Amino acid sequence: MTPLVHIRNLSIAFPQSGNPNVVVRDFDLTIHRGESVALVGESGSGKSVTARSLVGLTGPGAKVSANVFDVDGESVLGFGERDWRRLRGHKVGLVLQDALVSLDPLRRISQQLADATGHRGFLRRRELRGDSVALLRSVGISDPERRLPQYPHQLSGGLRQRALIATAIARQPALVIADEPTTALDATVQKQILDLLAERRRAGHTLLLISHDLAVVSQLADRVLVMRNGEVVEEGRTEEILSAPRHPYTRQLLDAIPSASSRGYRLAPRSEDVSPAETIKVPAQARGAERLRIPLPAKQIDARRSMLVAEHLSKRYGSGSSASLVVNDVSFRLAAGEALGIVGESGSGKTTVARIVLGLTATDAGRVLIDGRPWSGLTEAQRRTQRAGIQLIAQDALSSFDPRYTIEKIVGESLDSVGIFGAERRERVIEVLDAVRLGASFLDRYPRALSGGQRQRVAIARAFAPRPKLLVADEPVSALDVSIQAQILDLLAELQATSGTSLLFISHDLGVVHHLTDRVVVMKEGRIVETGDVGTVFSAPRHSYTQALLEAVPALA
Numbered sequence: 001m002t003p004l005v006h007i008r009n010l011s012i013a014f015p016q017s018g019n020p021n022v023v024v025r026d027f028d029l030t031i032h033r034g035e036s037v038a039l040v041g042e043s044g045s046g047k048s049v050t051a052r053s054l055v056g057l058t059g060p061g062a063k064v065s066a067n068v069f070d071v072d073g074e075s076v077l078g079f080g081e082r083d084w085r086r087l088r089g090h091k092v093g094l095v096l097q098d099a100l101v102s103l104d105p106l107r108r109i110s111q112q113l114a115d116a117t118g119h120r121g122f123l124r125r126r127e128l129r130g131d132s133v134a135l136l137r138s139v140g141i142s143d144p145e146r147r148l149p150q151y152p153h154q155l156s157g158g159l160r161q162r163a164l165i166a167t168a169i170a171r172q173p174a175l176v177i178a179d180e181p182t183t184a185l186d187a188t189v190q191k192q193i194l195d196l197l198a199e200r201r202r203a204g205h206t207l208l209l210i211s212h213d214l215a216v217v218s219q220l221a222d223r224v225l226v227m228r229n230g231e232v233v234e235e236g237r238t239e240e241i242l243s244a245p246r247h248p249y250t251r252q253l254l255d256a257i258p259s260a261s262s263r264g265y266r267l268a269p270r271s272e273d274v275s276p277a278e279t280i281k282v283p284a285q286a287r288g289a290e291r292l293r294i295p296l297p298a299k300q301i302d303a304r305r306s307m308l309v310a311e312h313l314s315k316r317y318g319s320g321s322s323a324s325l326v327v328n329d330v331s332f333r334l335a336a337g338e339a340l341g342i343v344g345e346s347g348s349g350k351t352t353v354a355r356i357v358l359g360l361t362a363t364d365a366g367r368v369l370i371d372g373r374p375w376s377g378l379t380e381a382q383r384r385t386q387r388a389g390i391q392l393i394a395q396d397a398l399s400s401f402d403p404r405y406t407i408e409k410i411v412g413e414s415l416d417s418v419g420i421f422g423a424e425r426r427e428r429v430i431e432v433l434d435a436v437r438l439g440a441s442f443l444d445r446y447p448r449a450l451s452g453g454q455r456q457r458v459a460i461a462r463a464f465a466p467r468p469k470l471l472v473a474d475e476p477v478s479a480l481d482v483s484i485q486a487q488i489l490d491l492l493a494e495l496q497a498t499s500g501t502s503l504l505f506i507s508h509d510l511g512v513v514h515h516l517t518d519r520v521v522v523m524k525e526g527r528i529v530e531t532g533d534v535g536t537v538f539s540a541p542r543h544s545y546t547q548a549l550l551e552a553v554p555a556l557a
Helices: 047-053 081-087 109-117 125-138 157-168 187-202 214-220 238-243 248-255 350-358 407-418 422-435 452-464 482-499 510-516 534-539 544-552
Strands: 005-016 019-031 036-040 063-065 068-071 092-095 175-179 206-211 223-228 231-237 280-283 290-293 302-317 324-336 339-343 365-370 390-393 470-474 502-506 519-524 527-533
Touching (some): 005 047, 019 047, 036 214, 047 206, 092 157, 109 157, 125 157, 187 214, 206 214, 214 238, 223 238, 223 248, 231 248, 324 350, 324 365, 324 527, 350 502, 390 452, 407 452, 452 482, 482 510, 502 510, 519 534, 527 534
Parallel strands (some): 036 223, 092 175, 339 502, 339 519
Antiparallel strands (some): 005 019, 302 324, 519 527
16 A cells, blocks of 8 residues: 655755755655654654655755655655645644644634635535534534634633644544644643544544654554654654663653652763762663663751741632632642642643742732741832742743843843842852853853753753742743753752752643652642642542542553
């Protein structure tokens, strides 16, 4: 049978200062009808640009060459824009990562589905509405009639992703490409999307999955291609690759997955960090293998000293009958030197609690104490003297930086509140850049010239520069691939332990929370439903919601 996709010796290059920058080289891919194939690898490995080459969206200036490049029996080499438009949607559908950005914010869902199906005008309005309702229902949207007139911002994250999938399959394409379709979604919404993709796979549809989440890949893919620096380093059946990887890079990806077994150890050990005598052999997550694990520095937790106390916090948005209680009587305590995780699905109130703790959102009831002193009831002028002791690491480092500032100025601005200027400031900036393994060579660079992992390191350096007593990290690694995530988690754990800083860690990734934190708070609909030692809560959850969260987490099959 003729393969649906047949590629031999694909190369993709972009012009750079007059010289081609080759991002994909000598790439081979064969996908048969009804098969599910995954491309995995870290950011910059070439997996997304390879997938986009199948729909002619590699970007301006891209030079694509191959010995063979056939889609559904037709060579796409030499395709013009009209040819690609004929292929997109009909033969290949594309599901991107961020539905809120991918969907048009100014157009209703009904209008976007009409575009996706190729219908124009209002001659078939009744039939078009019926087709759109059926399409939304096919992707698991239970009340499609109510969703059609809505705009993307009126839908939850899970519904937006389902609507985006609906636009991709509207014309029943032979192949669906899903590029990181569940990254940054909470566990329960992620499970919904994975169930939907798995259902389509069981129905015989063909899927090309792009992901850095190996647990997701294990549930959906028949075969896996592991990419690094634009090349395939390993290929095979999914169960073989994940259980007995042959290439060191594949083993590195598996070892970087945070979990209960990785607690207290580095996820991305480097041989130069410690001597062999300090390494400890433990079972690897890849079955049947062993690896060397390097312990993280021991924490110094002072359980008698409360660095953060939240008492009966409540916050309501809106007024009258439309008011929404987003935080409802929330109380918890964070000891000096401890790491406390807050988990829950989108809309559970996690980020609002973090904003109240940071003093960025006023609480309607209750109070916050920082190191035994009142915090929530102070004016901003009164808070200013304590502000340096409380720092934030945000999810999107790039948007939290002034793009006009150099790295030296971005990190240095956090030292204004502690009165460090001149040569002393520059010395401290270099000190923290060295601590996050960037160094003085980054002082004159700008944020957009850095990779995602480097920007997150700068964000950590800025947060630790004034030597804070309390650090709030709100989803700091959710958008990073697994290997970069491992480096950032190692760095965060190391700096937190050696500095004695207390850490409030907000995340939807339960594996990350289990690896990094000492205790955990589980939130649902604005309330705390369970709290305790992270190992106890995750191994023997008492509340049904905690049980549902844990059951929703994809595991390596």
